[in-house]
Amino acid sequence: MTKYNYINSLENQFLLAMPQLDGSYFADTVTYLWKHNGEGALGIVINKPLQVSLADIFDELEITYDPKEDMANQHPVLSGGPVERDKGFIIHDSQSKWESSIRITSEIKICTSKTILQDIALGKGPQNYLIALGCAGWEAGQLEKEIMENSWLTVPAIPELIFSQDHSSKLTKAAGTLGVDIRQLPQEAGHS
Numbered sequence: 555m556t557k558y559n560y561i562n563s564l565e566n567q568f569l570l571a572m573p574q575l576d577g578s579y580f581a582d583t584v585t586y587l588w589k590h591n592g593e594g595a596l597g598i599v600i601n602k603p604l605q606v607s608l609a610d611i612f613d614e615l616e617i618t619y620d621p622k623e624d625m626a627n628q629h630p631v632l633s634g635g636p637v638e639r640d641k642g643f644i645i646h647d648s649q650s651k652w653e654s655s656i657r658i659t660s661e662i663k664i665c666t667s668k669t670i671l672q673d674i675a676l677g678k679g680p681q682n683y684l685i686a687l688g689c690a691g692w693e694a695g696q697l698e699k700e701i702m703e704n705s706w707l708t709v710p711a712i713p714e715l716i717f718s719q720d721h722s723s724k725l726t727k728a729a730g731t732l733g734v735d736i737r738q739l740p741q742e743a744g745h746s
Contacts, residue, residue: 601724603630619675634686648680682717
């Protein structure tokens with residue numbers, strides 16, 4: 555197996571699903587890669603809404619909120635990946651820190667704490683956040699192999715795109731930062 559230089563880690567990058575992933579769970583997805591090292595990689599799909607609202611999550615966890623609040627009824631919950639689907643992940647931008655918060659960059663943190671959801675319900679949470687059930691995971695070397703097979707295009711992450719509620723345009727906007735239309739790319743590509 556090829557050794558990968560983790561000095562050039564893909565943390566804080568988007569993985570854009572290439573056309574050859576059509577028909578799979580990852581078809582047309584943008585995945586925020588928040589962990590990447592010699593043990594593997596972890597990410598959260600940021601553009602695959604579920605038929606679940608934040609209000610549904612509050613009800614499930616018995617968190618008190620104002621049912622008239624647009625935030626609770628209109629803020630979608632995303633399918634973050636096919637792994638640990640019963641676990642919630644919150645990507646947020648606040649300088650505040652909740653228990654289990656992991657700092658990815660100065661602008662982005664990831665949290666799995668119920669406390670952050672309680673604070674969101676009370677209007678004391680982060681200004682920008684994304685809530686997902688599940689995550690995506692790769693074993694050591696697996697992601698690198700998939701990238702070499704042209705399954706993924708990598709793009710530097712953009713916080714505004716992570717927190718955008720326009721989920722249907724995230725893939726084209728992320729690819730557009732490279733000046734490409736991802737839907738026009740061929741399924742097969744060569745390496746030189």
